[in-house]
Amino acid sequence: MGSRLTALWARLPGTSRGIVLMLLSTLAFAVMHALIRLVSEDLHPVQIAFFRNLFGLVAILPWFLRYGLAPLRTRRLKLHVLRAAINVGAMFAYFMALSISPIAQVTALGFTAPIFATLLATLLLGEVVRLRRWAAIACGFAGALVILRPGFAPLDPGSLLTLGSALLWGLTLIVIRVLGRSESSLTITSYMNILLTLLSFVPALFVWRTPDGQVLAWLMVVGILGTLGQLAIAQSLKEAETSVVVPFDFCKLLWVAALGYLMFGQVPDLFVWLGAILIFAGATAIAYRESQLARARAQDNARDRDRLR
Numbered sequence: 538m539g540s541r542l543t544a545l546w547a548r549l550p551g552t553s554r555g556i557v558l559m560l561l562s563t564l565a566f567a568v569m570h571a572l573i574r575l576v577s578e579d580l581h582p583v584q585i586a587f588f589r590n591l592f593g594l595v596a597i598l599p600w601f602l603r604y605g606l607a608p609l610r611t612r613r614l615k616l617h618v619l620r621a622a623i624n625v626g627a628m629f630a631y632f633m634a635l636s637i638s639p640i641a642q643v644t645a646l647g648f649t650a651p652i653f654a655t656l657l658a659t660l661l662l663g664e665v666v667r668l669r670r671w672a673a674i675a676c677g678f679a680g681a682l683v684i685l686r687p688g689f690a691p692l693d694p695g696s697l698l699t700l701g702s703a704l705l706w707g708l709t710l711i712v713i714r715v716l717g718r719s720e721s722s723l724t725i726t727s728y729m730n731i732l733l734t735l736l737s738f739v740p741a742l743f744v745w746r747t748p749d750g751q752v753l754a755w756l757m758v759v760g761i762l763g764t765l766g767q768l769a770i771a772q773s774l775k776e777a778e779t780s781v782v783v784p785f786d787f788c789k790l791l792w793v794a795a796l797g798y799l800m801f802g803q804v805p806d807l808f809v810w811l812g813a814i815l816i817f818a819g820a821t822a823i824a825y826r827e828s829q830l831a832r833a834r835a836q837d838n839a840r841d842r843d844r845l846r
Contacts, residue, residue, distance in 0.1 A: 555777025558769045559785045565766035567792030570640050571800055572759050577636035579752050581744035583737070585759070586628045588748075590734040592760025596768075597727055608727045613716055617725075620712040621732035627705035628733065629740070630698045638695025641794045641805040645684055645813035646699040648790075651820040652677035653707030661711060673822035680815025683808055722771035730764060779828040787817050 573585055580588075600608060611617065634643045652674050658664040666674075685696055716725050748756060773782050790813055797803035 552777040552781055555773045555775075555782045556785055558773035558776065559782040560788060562766040562769035562773065563786055563789035564792055565762040565769065567644075567789050567796060569759050569762040569766065570635055570644065570793055571796040572755050572762075573632055573635045574640050574797075574801065576748075576752050576755050576759070577632075580746055580748060580756075581741075582632035582636045583629055583744050584741040584746065585756065586625070586632050587734065587737040587741035588753075588756040589628075589632075589760045589763050590730055590737055592757045593730045593764040594734065594760075595757070596761045596764035597723070597730060600723055600727075604723075608721070608723045611720060611724055611728070613720060616712060616716055617728040618732060620709055620716065620725075621729060621736055623705050623709050623712065624729065625733055625736045627702045627709060628737070630702035630705065634695040634698040634702065638693060638699070639803045639805065639809075640797045640801075641790060641803065642684065642809050643695060643699050644790050644793045645805075645809050645816065646681060646696060647703055647706075648786075648813065648816040648820050649677055649681055649700065650703040650706040650710065651823055652816070653704045654710040655707075655823050657707050658711055670823055670826055673819040673826070675819070676822070677816045677819030680812040680817075680819065682812075683815060684812030686808060722768065722775070726764065726767055726771065729767075779824045783824040784817075784821050787813075790817075 569589075573582070573589075576585055597608075631643070631647065655666065655670060656674055659666045681700065685692060713725060776782075794805050797805070
């Protein structure tokens with residue numbers, strides 16, 4: 538049966554594999570977010586973050602059994618540490634937001650991370666952003682304002698924590714982009730889980746409560762789903778064009794909305810849906826434009842190599 542599925546998977550076009558992997562990642566993250574909200578009734582979000590990272594290592598053990606310590610070979614250790622230090626702050630903020638705000642609202646605002654990344658890339662990397670991407674950035678931030686409705690609705694701490702997390706995650710995306718030039722997705726994911734586990738351990742001690750067996754089981758599922766979701770996204774972007782698979786990331790909000798209703802009785806209001814559509818439209822436009830630029834750079838490099846032959 539396993540070999541039959543493997544053969545069927547291999548026969549699928551790369552674009553189809555990429556879409557399937559992206560859809561699986563959205564489902565994994567949606568279930569993870571719902572479980573974080575569930576266990577936050579018993580544990581502090583900082584402690585949940587530690588267990589998410591600790592059990593996330595379980596999901597990559599098969600790769601270590603297969604490749605040994607090869608995934609840990611790197612010349613960019615300092616950059617991995619920087620990424621983890623920023624990432625742990627983003628994770629703490631996001632998990633705290635999930636524990637106090639409707640999970641669909643947190644997910645919708647979380648879509649601003651790529652928009653923050655594009656804005657930060659202009660400031661930190663000197664990337665040139667032209668009119669189309671500025672329009673996409675404006676569209677994304679307009680969506681965030683629709684959800685927050687400052688002046689018409691009180692700004693809840695969960696929304697502010699989510700935006701802070703998105704800003705930090707946007708910075709993390711820039712570091713990942715730099716790492717991706719020389720590191721494999723497995724190496725990046727391995728160092729992320731190892732370093733985040735170490736960095737989240739000490740803060741977790743200050744809020745520690747020993748979980749019972751059922752909560753510990755949910756925490757293990759959270760950790761495994763988080764790592765598998767990240768690996769699925771990384772492989773999805775290798776299998777297919779970014780502009781093709783990124784729009785399917787919106788399914789995350791659909792899963793989260795369904796789980797939020799079934800598990801917690803949460804119903805996203807119209808402003809959350811409208812804002813999410815605007816934010817996601819901006820993020821998708823940015824992804825599409827960046828994939829166009831990456832394709833153009835690859836063609837230019839290929840022409841340069843041909844001239845040198």
